[in-house]
Amino acid sequence: MKCQVVAEECVQDGIAVPCYGIACEGDCIHAVSRDRGFVExxxxxxxxxxxxxxxxxxxxxxALLRRSLP
Known part of the structure; x- marks a missing residue:
């Protein structure tokens, strides 16, 4: 499956911040994380x-659930 990181802007506390999503074969999940390295x-x-x-x-x-667990 071919995937790519998608750079976006998200609004947090009224301020635009960079965030990253993932696009794969016609589907896209936006704002996966603000951590580009994790998304890559x-x-x-x-x-x-x-x-x-x-x-x-x-x-x-x-992956997001595993990352949030202690």
Whole structure:
């Protein structure tokens, strides 16, 4: 699966800040994180593992959940 990082602007406390989403094969998840390195790593893993587009959204959701756990 071919994915790419999408640079965006998000508004936080009334201020525009950079954030990053992921686009894959016609689907896009906006504002995944403000940490570009994390989003690039996640995108690379999805490509290396040849993730099915059917699992794209679940994979990102799981990665965000794992990242937020202590």
């Amino acid at each position: 790593e996640l995108t690379g893993r999805m490509e290396r593992e040849n993730l099915s587009p059917l699992h794209f959204r679940d994979y990102i959701e799981d």
